[in-house]
Amino acid sequence: MDIFLPTIGFLTQEINGAGIAGAIEAVAPAYLNAMSITFNFRQTTSRTLGLAEPKRHHLTIRAANQYEDPIAAKLGVEAVKHVLECVPKTFNAGSLTPGNPNNGSVEMAVRYWAIYADGKKLVELDPLNNKCYINGTDYAEAVRKALGK
Numbered sequence: 001m002d003i004f005l006p007t008i009g010f011l012t013q014e015i016n017g018a019g020i021a022g023a024i025e026a027v028a029p030a031y032l033n034a035m036s037i038t039f040n041f042r043q044t045t046s047r048t049l050g051l052a053e054p055k056r057h058h059l060t061i062r063a064a065n066q067y068e069d070p071i072a073a074k075l076g077v078e079a080v081k082h083v084l085e086c087v088p089k090t091f092n093a094g095s096l097t098p099g100n101p102n103n104g105s106v107e108m109a110v111r112y113w114a115i116y117a118d119g120k121k122l123v124e125l126d127p128l129n130n131k132c133y134i135n136g137t138d139y140a141e142a143v144r145k146a147l148g149k
Contacts, residue, residue: 001039003038004038006113007035008032008123008134009033010027010028010029010030010031010032011028011033012025012027029132030132030139030143031132032125032132035125036089037108038105038106038108039106040103040104041104042102042103044093044094044102044104051108053088054088056086057086057087057088057108058083058084058085059083059085060082060083060084061081064078064079065077066078078118079119080115080116081115082113082114082115083112083113083115085112087108087109088106088107089108091104092106110125111126111128112126113125113126122134123135130144130149
């Protein structure tokens with residue numbers, strides 16, 4: 001199975017007018033574009049079909065990222081965990097060709113995404129609760145405070 005993780009994108013607005021020689025994009029920090037995740041699988045099974053059930057899915061994806069520290073001349077492994085809340089958008093059962101995999105896929109709308117590396121939270125994106133935490137900074141904190149949350 002291949003997994004294509006979401007892309008972090010921020011809402012933008014094109015601004016032009018007096019005093020601006022052309023147009024610029026204003027980025028709204030902490031306001032996120034819609035995110036999606038895609039799972040590509042070799043065979044359609046009851047488990048892969050389960051991802052098409054029209055409900056909110058809580059998914060945990062784990063990876064062991066190998067790295068090399070050239071200064072210390074050591075190899076290491078970092079435990080990475082992605083926690084997602086998703087709702088299916090499309091399910092493609094693939095094709096039926098004798099002797100070949102189905103090669104189906106499911107695309108899901110992401111409602112929540114957190115990334116942890118060796119137990120440390122790196123990212124927490126939760127548009128429904130005004131959370132935009134990246135690398136130790138909560139960029140939506142001022143927005144929540146201004147809204148009395």
